[in-house]
Amino acid sequence: MDAFFVSTGLTALAEIGDRTQLLAFLLAARYRQAPQIVLGILLATLLNHLLAGLVGAWLAALLEPQILRWLLGLSFIVMACWILVPDEIDHARLPATQMGVITATMVTFFLAEMGDKTQIATVALTARFDALFWVIAGTTLGMMIANVPAVYLGDRLAHRLPIRTIQYTAAALFAALGLATLAGAGRSLGL
Secondary structure, three states, X not given: OHHHHHHHHHHHHHHOOOHHHHHHHHHHHHHOOHHHHHHHHHHHHHHHXXXXXXXXXXXXXHOOHHHHXXXXXXXHHHHHXXXXXXXXXOHHHOOOHHHOHHXXXXXXXXXXXXXXXXXXXXXXXXXXXXXXXXXXXXXHHHHHHHHHHHHHHHHXXXXXXXXXXXXXXXXXXXXXXXXHHHHOOXXXXXX
């Protein structure tokens, strides 16, 4: 269960101010059909994070434990730095409504997640915890925790959240997880 809770918390924090959260704001403003947008985000996230989790499980099986530990520790530290880089999104990339809101959301959200922080984190967390189901469940829940309010509350919420503080907190947690992994202390701490 540690994999679930760590994955949920890290993803929810990392997603605040992320480009996919910005995309959720844009989709809500354009289509104004929150339930369909939320369903599209859920389906895109499940598929994207399942693929990322399978890559993480494959890497864990492929690499020797020492190499994997160093690779994961360094990747968590890189994630900590990456979280501090502000994201932007191109407003012109939203598909036409003829696709249907759910499909348009799925396609744009899935593509926006490719190579994104939370996708890379899902790969690393799956390799770290060797708990594919719990990591995917956690990262998906974390995405929904961050993006459902973005869809329903839009700009009213975005201007009231302490984005920078949340980003620094997420960066600190990723850095701590990276250092614990490098130090080999992660297993004794339950991480």
